Amino acid sequence: MRAYKSFFVNNIRHSSNFFDLKNTPFENVSGKEKESSDVKDLNNMYSNMFESQQISTSNRAMQNEGNDLDDINKEINDFFGTPSFDTLDTENKNDIEEIQNPQQFIDLVKSDSKFCIVSNSKNPFYNLSMEDFIFRNTPIDKANLASPFNSQRLMLYINDKTCVFGKNQNPFKEVNLKSKLLKKNGGNYDLVRRYSGGGTVVHDIGNVNYSYLTSRNEFDQKFFNSFIVNLVNNYLSASQNHVLDVHLNTETTRNGLLDMNERGDITCNGYKVSGSAFKIALNKSYHHGTMLIDSNLREFSKIMRPKLRKSEHVNNGIRYDMEEFSEETDVDSVRSPIENLKKLTNNALSSPEQFIQILVNGFKSLFSNNQKIKTYSIDPESVDFMEVYKLCTENNLKNSSKGFTELATQDWIYRHTPSFKYTNKTTGFYYRVKKGVVIDTNDTNNNIQINKSLFRDDLMV
Template sequence: MYNQMFQETEDLSKKMNNMKNDTDDLDLINEEMNEFFGVNNSYKNDIEIEDRVEIKSAKEFIDIVRSKDRFCLISKSSDPIYNLSLEDYVFRNTPIHKQNLKAKFISERLLMYINNKTCVFGKNQNPFKELNLKSPLLKSNGGDYDLIRRFSGGGTVIHDLGNVNYSFLTSRNQFDKKYYNSCIINLVNNYILSKQNLEVSNSEAVPLLMLNERGDITCDGLKISGSAYKIAMNKSYHHGTMLIDSDLNEFSKLMRPKLIKNENAEEQEEFTECNDVDSVRAKISNLKDLTKSLFSDTKVFLNLLSKGFSSMFINDKPKIYAIDPAVVDLNEVYNIDKNDNKSSALLDLQSDSWAYLQTPDFKYTNKVSGFYYKVRRGIIIETNDTQNVKINETTFDKKFLI
């Protein structure tokens, strides 16, 4: 799979390809990745900032994306609409050989960004079921958190300025959902061990990162990064959110608690006949806390990944670009590229229609009021709450929830 992608990883990739469906061999994957990347390289007290080329115009940005070049793109924006639209534009407009889909793919890209406070749920998820939509932390209730449905699958994640989002793009043929997280694990572990040898006594050993059976990154048994994927147009991307120094107390208040099913409970509700994808709940923690502040802020992780991505390639090493929303306006990009652009993300992500009306079908029962609601594409199609609902017209809303 990856022998065409990274020349120097040929032997290792073949082993990973043979093992990718065998979760019993995860320890072996971690061990072999450690052997490949090594754990003896010395680091300075901090990761050096790579030389980044500033993109100077919307036209230059379009030309870079439409080229066949590999590159790493670091966004200076913290606007989730801008960054998720940027990700979608790069994905949709990255070139691929349509006549020969097995041809060597040479246009790998890595995008990194840090968002302001945002609840991001999967394309096939139900926000009424996953999130506490009555939380005062949400912007719709006077708080600071946006709410966005992304274009990939997977579960719900919370973004803030304390975590780094990464998106690794490759071809459909070369996609392996565990590969890039394995690379991240070994980059981080290499850094931890090198710093530990210099600064930390043996009695204060820092736990290393691991890959669990689902492909998530964990540390000391706690989840620190979840992932989601999109495969379309014979391309793929894997994006994840690495928790560095996030406000996890707020995160717990934004996620909807498990539904009450006890028949004797005073407040009861349930979702049934659901076609959505549930989030897999797990205990989470920050990398900063687990590594005794070796990763003190997001900059260290961001720079480590940009250096690591560049080091993966022997030939045609990727450039590292920085993109500033004050310089590259995505509205201008869309206008210049209106004849060929395949993305409408900038409009979709701001739309309540995309956020709510794209929700897979479900039935919600509020056992306090006795009302039930069958919902199709966000519209109530059946209910016994005839006083407040017009069938096939009324949109399901948080006001119907307990």
């Protein structure tokens, strides 16, 4: 199967264009994270194998007018049993078991089984805590890492308004921390640093988050996104309501269908519709990503911090450079134009629930192997993570997850920022910052105490 997966992902013909950089929230990153040396490249949103290359349009995949992709889709359908549109439409969508209490959740996670889990919570701290607990506590045979892994999991959740940035990113550079949309300024958007690497994304209830967990040995950077592309295209191609959108008239775009570009991004009609990140640790891995279905993209752009150009601030007729970050060790985000699938598919895929059902059915079909794979739902009223952690401690169960007790803390959000120097070109003040604390500055106006004062967004332009 693994050989077939490699064949599948390596032979997809990519027909989407490269994009101009714009102020939009999904991005590729440059791979500067400081993870353990053997996995640092994989713990970026996209590794170096996905970096942009200037390839001419004439060399793109329209050479065979999509026939290769059609053939591969048919082969993977036959091999994996990928569900057809009819199967998706008729399968029992109510076959979901609700997790009743924390102990049942712990037992499920620590069992040697495959399953899907769908969160009923819209709280990003809850959902990321769920993901982290499952990842850290999924069993694996450490004595024989080459043995078949039998505990693949698919986690699905929808976060309410949230800006999520990577473990090794600088929120002062990536996020508009002065935006009135953020909760800290009276708005509705949470600010979260996640446990995986990669770039900054923005969530709301029109966006679905998926997380696919497998072993480190079986990890394949392109496979799951390729699988999603195939599943969704099957659904769209079979839908009688799917009218191909031709508003983007480019010869290299397969209008109305998904593609995966050279960086591993999922695109549609030349727009990025999904951002991904990876984490590898504890001999396991997960690939989690987003899918834009019907999100408020106007608000998204206001949350992201603009990439300011030099010499664009004028004060009393004098032109200044706005600002400068230097001496950086963080991971930069590179912005790409985005759009919702609801618009791009002409309403054929218009709700998060549709996408969730497509993924659940596809996962079940892929991994069934004559065993029934259950789908569970989880709810904060039934599974309180503080109770989960308490039970693990009381029963001497190994649990290294800090999720719910850490993710919302100011220490995790700000003090885990990699070292940097910020120069405010308007005031002339500079600040060297390490672990969120100012360790050197020439600022004499703001009562900065060296090695004590936290760096603040009000010190910036």
